[in-house]
Amino acid sequence: MKKHLIGLSTKVVREDIFTCRLFDCLEYSQSHLVADSMENVKRDVPRFIELAREYNVDLRSFHIPFASTEYYRFEPANLDPAVREMTWNNTLPLLDLVIPMGIRYVVLHGGVHKEDVAEKPQLDVFCEYTCRLCDYLKPYGITVAVETLRPQRIAHGLAHHQYMASQIDRDNYGICFDSNHFLGNDYLTFLEAIGDRVVTTHMSDFDGTPECHWFPGRGIIDWKRVVELLDEKGYDGPCVFEVEFPNKIASAEQCRSLVSGWNKALI
Numbered sequence: 001m002k003k004h005l006i007g008l009s010t011k012v013v014r015e016d017i018f019t020c021r022l023f024d025c026l027e028y029s030q031s032h033l034v035a036d037s038m039e040n041v042k043r044d045v046p047r048f049i050e051l052a053r054e055y056n057v058d059l060r061s062f063h064i065p066f067a068s069t070e071y072y073r074f075e076p077a078n079l080d081p082a083v084r085e086m087t088w089n090n091t092l093p094l095l096d097l098v099i100p101m102g103i104r105y106v107v108l109h110g111g112v113h114k115e116d117v118a119e120k121p122q123l124d125v126f127c128e129y130t131c132r133l134c135d136y137l138k139p140y141g142i143t144v145a146v147e148t149l150r151p152q153r154i155a156h157g158l159a160h161h162q163y164m165a166s167q168i169d170r171d172n173y174g175i176c177f178d179s180n181h182f183l184g185n186d187y188l189t190f191l192e193a194i195g196d197r198v199v200t201t202h203m204s205d206f207d208g209t210p211e212c213h214w215f216p217g218r219g220i221i222d223w224k225r226v227v228e229l230l231d232e233k234g235y236d237g238p239c240v241f242e243v244e245f246p247n248k249i250a251s252a253e254q255c256r257s258l259v260s261g262w263n264k265a266l267i
Contacts, residue, residue, distance in 0.1 A: 004230075004237070007058075010027070022255050026059055028103075038093065045100065061145070064106055065094070066109035076125075079122060095136075110122075130144055134172050144172060148161065149178070149181050157190070158189065179202065179221055180205075180242070188226070199235075200238075201238070203223075203243075203262075204241065205219030216241070221265075224267075227239070
């Protein structure tokens with residue numbers, strides 16, 4: 001089994017994440033934007049760059065917001081073209097802020113499936129949106145990684161991702177494999193079938209139902225098999241943890257516990 005670099009997805013700049021010297025790379029993540037969020041991003045980016053240079057950490061990816069608020073909407077699979085254009089116009093200023101970090105991947109959510117419409121129209125407009133984003137980011141050398149989402153979402157499960165792979169003809173398109181967004185052992189079936197499309201990861205444990213985001217080793221995921229399958233499919237990127245920290249604070253001690261559990265899970 002290949003030894004992979006490890007990373008962490010974080011919403012805030014915390015020096016402990018750097019000073020613990022446990023992570024080779026980081027993902028900067030924003031789930032939603034409120035009134036002062038853009039100013040916070042403007043403040044965070046220079047600090048990320050400063051700490052990354054000091055501690056030799058790769059700022060590898062940016063997670064585009066995926067939840068709408070009264071201030072900003074992010075709905076790339078919405079059937080209303082005006083809402084998709086609003087999503088686009090909300091995304092571009094963010095990308096302009098984070099591209100100087102040197103990111104090479106952006107993670108994109110498909111969004112909620114509207115129960116009153118068929119899935120395919122939403123999948124189709126999401127594919128179109130993803131192509132547009134790929135084309136915008138290609139000159140920067142950035143790949144769009146569509147995240148595997150939980151059921152009742154656009155871009156969930158094997159069938160959705162196989163369809164998207166057939167529709168998105170871009171060399172800077174791939175999949176972000178999120179281990180927490182499957183049911184039961186579906187994550188292994190997914191990797192066996194389409195793991196060669198994975199370009200980045202969100203690693204966290206669960207009990208067989210989505211959205212636990214536990215430290216590896218607490219739940220049912222067969223981590224050794226996950227890494228073996230990624231290796232078999234040619235994945236050479238890092239294992240990036242997207243986990244819930246106790247009290248939401250990623251302290252150095254908690255980071256050590258996270259990495260220790262990961263190492264034990266691979267034995």
